[in-house]
Amino acid sequence: MSETVVKINNLVKRYKELIALDNFNLEIKKGEVFGLLGPNGSGKSTTMNCVLSLLSYDKGEVYLFGERMEPARYDLKSKVGVVPQNVAVFEELTVQENIEYFCGLYIKDKEKKKQYVEEAIDFVGLSDFRKFRPKKLSGGLLRRLNIACGIAHKPELIFFDEPTVAVDPQSRNKILENIVELNKQGATIVYTTHYMEEVEQICTNILIMDRGKSVAMGTSEELKKMIKNTENVVVDIRNLPEEKLEGLKKLHHVYEVNYMSDRLTIKCAGGRHNISHVISFFEQENIDYDRIYSELPTLNDVFLEITGKELRDKED
Ligand SMILES: Nc1ncnc2c1ncn2[C@@H]1O[C@H](COP(=O)(O)OP(=O)(O)OP(=O)(O)O)[C@@H](O)[C@H]1O
Ligand SMILES: [Mg+2]
Incomplete structure (x- = not known):
């Protein structure tokens, strides 16, 4: 059995009357890229902190x-990023000085620190910017730079809290x-985001949270098998009369039909040839x-x- 790196038992966090974490549980094994997925305000950052x-x-x-884990456990903290x-980061320090500072919190040996800082600069592709503030x-x-410092x-064990928000596609990749x-x-990774595509792309295990609670956990494939939705048939179509929706709803395997902004989404449970029907x-x-066209369900489904x-978020 692989080693457990993070274990959270029945965590409760309140901000006055607001319950940000509501008996939250979590277990992360060594070597995972663990995705903590949830909408804004669901408690991802609170969990991490x-x-x-x-x-x-x-x-x-x-x-x-x-x-x-307790506030004074610097030995544990030194193993975490x-x-x-x-x-x-510090505004008055350059890229290199910032990384030196954060690395120096844990690495006291001068030569080793120098080497690690160089490796971090190189790793995130900031060599040309080392003197920049x-x-x-x-x-x-x-x-x-934020990543290099961490x-x-x-x-x-490394925690990334929404590292790609408001980032251009090149930096995101x-x-x-x-x-x-x-x-x-x-390194074992904990990756916090509300971008499901990223989670599908890189995470070996995913926990979906909402209102401070865990609502589902598993690999992306496992999560998709938990729901009745197996396929969505999507149609770009203008001026579809309302009464035709009723006819579509009667098709075999169809359980829900949505029509908005010239886009029709037909949700199906089971069956292989729904698009032909x-x-x-x-x-x-x-x-x-x-x-x-036909789409498999996503983590959003x-x-x-x-x-x-x-x-x-609608605005994303
Ligand atoms: N310092 C604080 N004081 C009061 N309420 C807070 C504080 N920090 C967070 N909250 C509330 O706790 C809940 C969880 O917030 P949290 O920041 O953990 O969510 P999140 O999942 O990280 O959201 P986001 O995707 O927006 O970063 C939210 O309702 C938020 O408004
Ligand atoms: Mg957050």
Whole structure:
């Protein structure tokens, strides 16, 4: 059995009357890229900050590497890297000096520190910017600096809190590649986000949280098998009369039909040829459409079915 790196038992965190974590449980094994997925305000950052003893909590226990984590456990903290949601670097220090500072919190040997800082700069692709102060960096480069500061001391366990928010696609890909590479080098990763595509791309295990509770856990495949939705037939179509929706709902395996902004989504439970049934229906009814395709359920469908809410922000 592989080693448990993070264990959370019945964690409760209140902010006055608001219950941010509601008897939350979690277990992460060594070598995982563990995705903590949830909408805004679901408690992802609170979880992370409680695990790291950066926040106090009302009830429950946190274990890191099999030992009870407490604010004064610097030995445990030195094995952990944190890339916080809000970039946390010193404005008056250059890129290199920032990384030196954070690395120096844990690495006291001068030569070793120098080597680790160089490796971190190289790893996130900031060699050309080492003399820059944070203000001069683009959003994406600043995120990469934030990462370098969190990982330079070569931690065994690394928490990334939404590292790709408001980042250009090139930096986003670089960040995701970096995370996969750190995992290949042996680090266990906890990855917090509300972008389900990223979670599907890199995570070996996923926990979906909502309102401070765990609502489902498993691999992306396992999560999708938990729901009745097996396929969505999507049609770009204009001016579809309301009464035709009733006919579509009667097709075999169809359990829900949504029509909004010229897009028709037909949710199916089971069956393999749902798209052909839909096409036949349109032919019979003499209905024209622009485009039709079939999609497997996404993590958003899992989330929607379990909680009745969309995972994604509409504005994203
Ligand atoms: N310092 C605080 N004081 C009061 N309430 C807080 C505080 N920090 C967080 N909360 C509340 O606790 C809940 C959980 O917040 P948290 O930041 O953990 O969510 P999150 O999942 O990280 O969201 P996001 O995706 O927006 O980062 C939210 O309702 C939030 O408003
Ligand atoms: Mg957060």
